[in-house]
Amino acid sequence: MTVNSSPKIGPVIQTERKARRLTLEALAGMSGVSKSMLSQIERSEANPTFAVLWSLTQALGLDFADLIAGGATTNEHDVIEVTPASHTPEIRSGDGLCRLKILSPPRLAGHTEWYAVEIAAGGRLDSDPHAKGAVEHFTAWTDGIIIRSGRGEAEVKRGETARYPADVPHAIANGGTETATGLLVLLYR
Known part of the structure; x- marks a missing residue:
């Protein structure tokens, strides 16, 4: 990602959804975002609003910062987060x-x-x-x-x-x- 480019959110959403073994329909039900909108977001064909992104991060249990940074670690079960x-x-x-x-x-x-x-x-x-x-x-x-x-x-x-x-x-x-x-x-x- 360059300084002037936007983060690639769609692929992160898709990776996180699949890591949790969720279908588009399941994530749509959990987040309140339509299945068609989710599909467009994952394919980077739609530019979601902050409210839509917030709903998705809450449904996936993601920190908003992780979404922008490119996603959480691929295997959450191997991650130990330590706060100093x-x-x-x-x-x-x-x-x-x-x-x-x-x-x-x-x-x-x-x-x-x-x-x-x-x-x-x-x-x-x-x-x-x-x-x-x-x-x-x-x-x-x-x-x-x-x-x-x-x-x-x-x-x-x-x-x-x-x-x-x-x-x-x-x-x-x-x-x-x-x-x-x-x-x-x-x-x-």
Whole structure:
């Protein structure tokens, strides 16, 4: 590809579709893009819109960057993706007492997300309601965790997992005297 040429998206879509053993009809059903449009895209006879490409990448489980770069590795089962610690995104609370490291890949945002949570003594992570039906699963790696969801409250000890509605106001607090840690998984339904 030269600087002025566009990426060859059609062959990438076809390669990725075939690697997943999908027919044109199956991918059309998964993506909402018509079978005839898919065929034209794969043969580089159509110039798809961003919305069409987005639908295809979501259906194929591809990162948009992989599509532009020429596709994912030909055999996904042989790929081990390692994210350096310095590239792991982090969220900190305004008071600096709570830190969440975003461990899930960006393409899963809004579907399934997981975080390493660290809360200093006395810290509290308050959350507004997430989308209807959202549920959180918090596994405590240390003692001192208190979970609040709606009107409910529970202490979670090291090794225990709390599952609770996240479509209501909820909080994870450290009631102990030392830093508390755990794994938070957020599932959207």
